[in-house]
Amino acid sequence: MKYVAVFCGSGNGASDIYRAEAGRLGAEIARRGMTLVYGGANVGLMGAVADAVLEGGGRVVGVLPRFLQDREIAHRGLSELILVDSMHERKALMAERADGFVTMPGGAGTLEEFFEIFTWAQLGLHRKPCGILNANGYYDPLVAMFDHMAQEQFLQERYRGLAIVESDPAKLLDRCLAYEPPPVKTYLTEQCT
Template identity: 50%
Template sequence: MKGIAVFCGSRLGATEAYKEGAIKLGKVMADQGITLIYGGSSVGLMGALADTVLENGGDAIGVIPQTLVEKEVAHHSLTDLHIVNTMHERKAKMAELADAFITMPGGAGTMEEFFEVYTWAQIGIHDKPFGLYNVNQYYTPLISLFDHMVNQEFLSQENRDMVMIDKDAEALLQKFSSFKDKH
């Protein structure tokens, strides 16, 4: 796996556990030679993740819309920084560059990115592994909602099972490797 797109917050969150999770993922990605593809910011979990990848000898590629270059404080020490015009272009470029997708804790934008990738997988636009990095059990309520969707017959079990979930960065990447072996 060459590159993984990581969706995460431009804030650090309410507890240090989220930053620690970003640092752990960054170290694992750098150690495994996996390029980070992310939203291009130098702040929040995005900045912590990119800084960790770079500090550990890895590559980090940012993709950021021009309108967010100043608002999210674009990271100018990256291996590569793509400045695009729109959020749609951002997501399309990240999807083009990525072999897989990880969603860390974040807000509405992070959720929107995750659900687009999830929907694309369900309708066959991509066949790439994707999952939730459930740092500090952040996504446990969402996972319960997925199970409720299955129980209420709005989501098939097959589509529910597409989402790989783990609280450990290395274990999640191992699941991604298993996915690639099956496909």
């Protein structure tokens, strides 16, 4: 996994732990010689993870819609900043560039990014790891929801493991590197003869 896309909040959250964990993740990405691909902003957890990668001597690629650049939140110190026309184009380019994905705490936009990538994995549109950095237990309710979806048979058990959840950045990246994708989802229950 050379390129890792990170989805996370443009805010810092209610606890200093979130920003600290973004820094730990960024430092670990740099230490492993990986390239960060992220949303291109200099604010919140997005800025913290990018700054940590850069401080560790790593490479950072930002993908930013032009309308957000106009609001002056573009990170000016990146290795590469790619400007795109829409949020859809941003996500598509990040997905194309990435060998794996890590989701940190964030809001609705972060969850939307994660669930799109998770769904694409379930459908076999990519076979890349989908990690969740569960800093400060932030994603405990989501993990419980995955369990509930599986219990209620809206999420096949074999796809429950698509979400790799860890609270430690190094352990999360280790598990992402060891990831083996499940078979592609199908609705066929019998072979046609």
